[in-house]
Amino acid sequence: MNIIQEIISAEKPKPFATINGKGVYTFYDANLVNQQALAEQKLNGREFDMGGRDFRPNGMGIRRIRADVVAMNPNTWFSNRVHKVEVLDEEGKVKETMYEVVNDYRAIKEQNTGNVYCKHLTCWVIGKHTNGGVTCKGSRTISDDEFVKDFTDELDLESAMKAALAIDRYQKKTGTNQIQLKF
Known part of the structure; x- marks a missing residue:
C-alpha cells in the first residue's frame, strides 16, 4: 500500500463542534x-489546488478563500470561568452543588486587568441532572466586580463541553438562542 492509500484509509477525524454545517476541528x-x-484528489487523478486564492477580476483583492475545514483550539472555544455554589438544607448539610x-x-x-468591558455579565447556573448528566438550571446577571473577584476557577475541557451542551439545550428550550451551535 502506498502512502496516499494509507492517508485515505486512515480514520476520519471527528469535529468537536459544527457551525453553519461545517465541522470545527x-x-x-x-x-x-x-x-x-x-x-x-491525487489518487483519482484530479487536478487539485494547494490553497490558492481566488482574486477579484481587477486583481485588487481576494474574492474568496477556499476553506473547507475550520480549525480552532478547543480550549479557546470552551474558555470559561466558574464559581462553585453549594445549596444547604435546613441542617446545614450540602444538599446540592451547582456551578455558575x-x-x-x-x-x-480582560478579567486579570480588573476592568471588564461591560458592567453586567450573563452567568449560567449548571447542576446535576436526575439521570446523572449536567443541566442548565437557568441564568442570572452578575456585576463585573463579582466576576473579577469570585470567578477564579475554570472547568476542564470535557466538563466545559458538557456545560456548553447543557447551555445550548436550555437556550433551545427557553427560546433564548442567539447562536446555533452543535456539539
Missing part, C-alpha cells in the same frame, strides 16, 4: 482532513 485534525482530501459559569471570551481575557 482541532488544528491537528484539520490538517488530517486536508491531507485526506488532497490524497483522494461565565463563557464570555472577552470578559475572561
Whole structure:
C-alpha cells in the first residue's frame, strides 16, 4: 500500500463542534482532513489546488478563500470561568452543588486587568441532572466586580463541553438562542 492509500484509509477525524454545517476541528485534525482530501484528489487523478486564492477580476483583492475545514483550539472555544455554589438544607448539610459559569471570551481575557468591558455579565447556573448528566438550571446577571473577584476557577475541557451542551439545550428550550451551535 502506498502512502496516499494509507492517508485515505486512515480514520476520519471527528469535529468537536459544527457551525453553519461545517465541522470545527482541532488544528491537528484539520490538517488530517486536508491531507485526506488532497490524497483522494491525487489518487483519482484530479487536478487539485494547494490553497490558492481566488482574486477579484481587477486583481485588487481576494474574492474568496477556499476553506473547507475550520480549525480552532478547543480550549479557546470552551474558555470559561466558574464559581462553585453549594445549596444547604435546613441542617446545614450540602444538599446540592451547582456551578455558575461565565463563557464570555472577552470578559475572561480582560478579567486579570480588573476592568471588564461591560458592567453586567450573563452567568449560567449548571447542576446535576436526575439521570446523572449536567443541566442548565437557568441564568442570572452578575456585576463585573463579582466576576473579577469570585470567578477564579475554570472547568476542564470535557466538563466545559458538557456545560456548553447543557447551555445550548436550555437556550433551545427557553427560546433564548442567539447562536446555533452543535456539539
